[in-house]
Amino acid sequence: MSAIDPRTPVLIGCGQSTWRGAPDRPTTYKSMLVEAGRAALADTGADVGGAIDTVAVVRFWVDSLPFDTGVPRLTNPPRSLAQALGLAPRTHAYTAVGGNTPQMLVNRYADAIARGEVETVLIAGAEAHRSLAAVQKTGGDISAWGEERGVPDLVIGDDRPGMSPHELAHGVGIPSSTYPLFEEAYRKHRGRSRAGHKVVMGALMSRLSEVAADNPLAWFPVKRSPEEIVRPSPENRMISTPYTKFMNAVDSVDQSAALVLTSAGRAEALGVPRGKWVFLHGAAEANEIWHVSDRVDFHSCGAIRAMVQAAMEMARIGLPDIAAFDLYSCFPVAIEIACAEIGLHEDDPRGVSVTGGLPYFGGPGNNYVTHSIATMMERLRARPGAYGLVTANGWYLTKHACGIYSTRPPDGPWTRPDMAALQARLDAREHPAFTETPHGRGKVETCTVFHDRAGPRKVILYGRLEDGRRFLANTPREAADILERFDAEDLMGARGTVERGPDGRNQFVPG
Structure with missing residues (x-):
């Protein structure tokens, strides 16, 4: 089959769904999962269901909290999804908490496919936070939200808590009150006044809202002006300085997305049209120093810099070669720091998001980046040979993953950089001593x-x-x-x- 190594990992299908039903017509986690999974399988243009040997699901919001929400649970989401779609995989996997996990799944299963350990993977995730809240508000029956299917075969990812008890006691750990600490440090590092930095943030986020306005799947497909975004109002109250509501990721959404990943050899054998193929050229993961209190500083993120550099070296390209970006965008500073670390201007004409970002496209819990990748696949299929970069972030600029994608086949065999060595260098950095008992x-x-x-x-x-x-x-x-x-x-x-x-x-x- 031409010159492509048959064990080369390749994405062959993607699907997304945004449920806009009235509050009295709620959806569920399982319904959203099934809709996206079915769409991803259909998108391949071939009958691939029988080839799926692994189903991996991104952790739901209700399973991510450190307490019991009282919501009936799908005890084994990947098994529930597989059975609803008529699949018979060998392995059912669920992730740990983190917005990094969708890209992490793609990276790690690409490795497994290249080693011949796995053949074809369905990766899916969903949030039905908005529907759940509507049902709970009216006292509706949520018993059907649960399903007993045993437990997943494995949980993938780092499941350490993102914050220490000391941090949580002082308010660090709630994202909307933690990211502003990075934002203010970044503002000070750039030498800006409060008013001057608001202008910059407003312009950045307005550009994201413009992308969302053109995205039919966006939760808020509305272009907002910079002034509308930064100015507090009854509809846009202050959350934590300097962030108004319009600068925060919106998690009260009903959205789902799914991907199908296999090898080039298997894709050809299944009859998947070449126009569907999107290759992963570069893939890397890295953690920042774990607790916020121990960071080198609050205005930078060495893990993003090192990770993206490693992915670009693997892909054998540079920043000028990237045609499209989707940088994780839960809050303005997540974009600002990522841009600074990879050397991208915030107003680069290529843009920083293909979806519209978490505040405007929607922030479906841990699963946003599955939407990023699916949207990037569609963008690159329309621009054969172009490259796209997706970054993912979990906790508080803590856990990171990235992928570089293109329809262009890789030049050589799939070989990932040594992530352990990269992580060791990051962990060895000097940082300020921290005391819980200052005086x-x-x-x-x-x-x-x-x-x-x-x-x-x-x-x-x-x-x-x-x-x-x-x-x-x-x-x-x-x-x-x-x-x-x-x-x-x-x-x-x-x-x-x-x-x-x-x-x-x-x-x-x-x-």
């Missing part, structure tokens, strides 16, 4: 103010003691004047005093 004088390293619907509620900040050690703190709960100062003023770099408060949390007082 004395210090200064603010980064900060955010969490808002509820009534207004500012809590300050979350990282600081440095005079000896250089990093600490995490809030401000005294009873000190409304301090809360208002942090909300109204730029207190990055402000000096003050930190000590343990009566509730066991660290308290910082500027002055």
